[in-house]
Amino acid sequence: MNPRKAMTIAFFAALLGIGYVSMNAAPVLSGEGYSHHGETRWQTDYADAVETAAAEDEPVVIYFWTTWCTYCEDYNQNHYSDPAVRSELDDFTKVAVNLDSDAEDATRLQQRYNVNYPPQHVIVTPDGEVLTRIPGYAPTEDFLTYLETAEERYQSGETADDGSVTTATAGPTSTPGSAAASTTEAAQ
């Protein structure tokens, strides 16, 4: 057999192999209205989630993320796989919004809560009033404090003043990772 032809055939075999294996080995993020982050499962439909939250009388935590955000990966590893965080999150209805999504629902939430870089968490009442927000990355301890603050506020019926930008007045200091490459394509 002609060497170059043989190599070329091997090339296509490798190509198809890589393509097939990688496509099937990719971790499933979402399907059937859910997406997975770390060991937690988040709803993707906001309207459904609000119904759940209202029925259970619990606040909603909205997680804005993207596939390429390195701090989201940190959240997956440090927070959503941490038993303490997971049990705290059980008191919330969880909704994950992919910032790269063009779905109407996602765009509306982004605009409503003025979110333009990942990762961000906005904790709201079932009516959509902001309880607190966690811009960027917050270490596990701080993250828990934020959740507790939100829970307390929800119980006492108060909300953050307006919910425009970085409120979270009672929350501890976070270190927001400005991993905001969301707009790099602008310069591409």
Place this chain on the structure above:
Amino acid sequence: MNPGTILLALAFLSGVVSTALLTRSYLVDDDRYLSYVPKLTAGTAVLLVAALAHLTYQFVSLDYSNAYVWENTAAYLSVLYRVTGVYAANEGSVLLWASIVAVVALIAGVTRGFPTRRGKLVHALTIGVVTYFSAMLLLQSPFASVRTAFPNAPPGFTPTSGQGLNPLLVDPYMAIHPPVMFVSYALLTMPFAIGAAHFIALFRGDDGLFSTWVGSVTRWLRLGWLFLTAAVALGGLWSYTVLGWGGIWAWDPVETAILIPWLFLTATLHAVTNYRPGGRYRILAPAMTASVFALAVYTTSVVRSGVFRSIHSFADGGIGASFLVLMGVTTVLGVVLPLAYWAMTEESGDDTSGTEGTDESRLARWVTRSNLLHLAVLLFGLLTFVSLWGLSFPVLRSAMTGLEVSVESHYYNLWSLPLVLALLLLLGFYMDYDREGLRRSLAGLAVFGLATLVGAAVAPSETWRLASARPGDALIYQVIGNASALSVLPPVAYAILGTVKRTGGRIAATGSRDAKLKETGITLIHVGAALLVLSLPFMYLFAGQASVMATGVAAGAVDTSQRDVGTSSYDIRVLGYERSEFPNDPEPGTYALTSSQVLTRGQSLNTSVQTVHGTVTAIREGPRATVVQLDDSQVWVGIAGNGTVGVETGQEIVARGQVMWEFVPTADAIVLAGPETVGPADDPPDAAVPTRVIATGVSVAVYDDNGLVVSGVAGQREYPEQGGLQVRDVLIDRGPLVDTYVIAGVSDGTASMSVKRVPFMTLMRLSIVSLLVGMVLVLLFDPRHGVRTNSIAGYGESASSSQSRPEGVTEVSD
């Protein structure tokens, strides 16, 4: 119609006419009317450049009547960042791209002319691309009136302040990265046109034009590679300083999108080297040449159109959809055409390796330089595929099954690494084989190949493993992820040794200065690539990070004692707190409306909160409020409170509040302000002046065991008017072995500081310089296809000589 749109329309017209004339003259082989073409080409280029200049002027002069300007700049930005606002979003960057392609087409046309029939086709294709871009710009114009954003505004309305430039782009790297990238994409248009014209000619029964144009193609490709490499590197360095990732690469879609053409271009350069007219690679080399540009357009479409994020929304329209059409056209010309030709022609592939290596054993028939080069092309092809597939398959899978899957850096890293190592081993072998003969070089390959496998198995500590295995991972990822980074060393050493030995020998053997310089360039490129591969995994695996918090950080005294930074060997000392806001005392006109502007906009302002400025012409004090007339007009400012406001007649004031239209019978508009929001224009109240940037930071000194490492300010800049987006101001000490990288988040009196150690950055920077310098040498001094060679020797291939000479390259005339 504004001047910008007129310029674009004229550019489009002259582009259409000149494409049509060239196509006609190619089809019927008749040179009538052809004399108009150079003028029209020049016209298109001049018009597009003029449109770009006009837009730049609008940016610098802050002409907010243009919606695009209004969206992407603001008065507080320096001139440099007003200029870079031009390519901060889609429309402007397409205009930049179009202008550069037009100039490249003009230079190509002027220097070479189009003496042959196929030359006309090549030119028709390049001008065709320019024309298409102009059409795109007309559909979604960077010159649209700001009234598209404010449909209800009265004629002549312009906003007082712009939205501002995306904070991430306020960076020197971003000033230079996009133009460099568009230059490279524009340069790739020429090889595309030549490759596509070649296949069109083949289909029309011609024998194609690639063999006569191969020198020119080589130069365009090399020049394109030079710029593309620089663009990728600049983009990586930007993300290093701006995004605070502590690394240069994160495989986000935009980064991957620019890497794909780079990988494929590298493959194409090797393929063109392997090309022999009428012999091997007579289809593959031109096909790859034609498809690089198609790939660049594809990846641009992926990141720009939005279509690939959700396959259903074609509604986006405008530039997104136009990119898709362009993608279709370039794919047909650059990929489908060559494939069709390949499928239609009889593949008489057996003669290919017949010219060399058939002598002794079967093995020798397999191991020939051209076969090895073929393998290199294939491996680069696979690398390209890995990145391309990572960008595409989530979309495919989600379209087919509705499941959203994630592509992590895992996927890219773990598939690419074995391929890259294989490429390096191949490089070492190729170089060694060329010098040492089959038997010895095979022994060398066996030794280094084995060393690679052993290296993969030996991990001195967990840190050396490529990826931390997670239980849910597929087997293949667990296997590769468990390999040790030690496996990188043997291939790198083999590649460098082989390259240096072979080129060293060649340099010694030749007497020609140009040949020596070219070989030096080849060495620099390949050694640079090997060092780059060395630096990347270690940069990530051996990066370290530790954090410390400091409280009581505020203006005034701070605790300046030295603190340990977590578990690291670093100490940090907080020296002070800094906070500043921009802009400082801007002109009232840049953020406040005049009374006449209020009256012009009239009813539309009713109940909105606005800032106004003007001269006080009358004051009336009432029991619960004071009202003040501005500029003797129908605009009054109402100030709640009883005579407590220190406003005098004749004074220039600024006030912010809700505008009530026809609220009281005596005035058209009244601005309901409070004592806090009214003040003299030369010392306006804080509440009335917009703060665009709040920079907070701590000045710190970082020490390690040997003393001071770096001192300076680290913190963040917040953009309250742009959704509160925050950008890091990092402090970086660029050391020879290790970069020290300080990130600080400062708020509410607390500074949380992280010190990162990023090793091998200097090696990476050096390897990039080596790649670039090497390519410059090869581009200029290659005895066969070099720019310099061609400009002094009247080379066989007629006019191809000087056409790819980049500006600024000094021609040696002797």
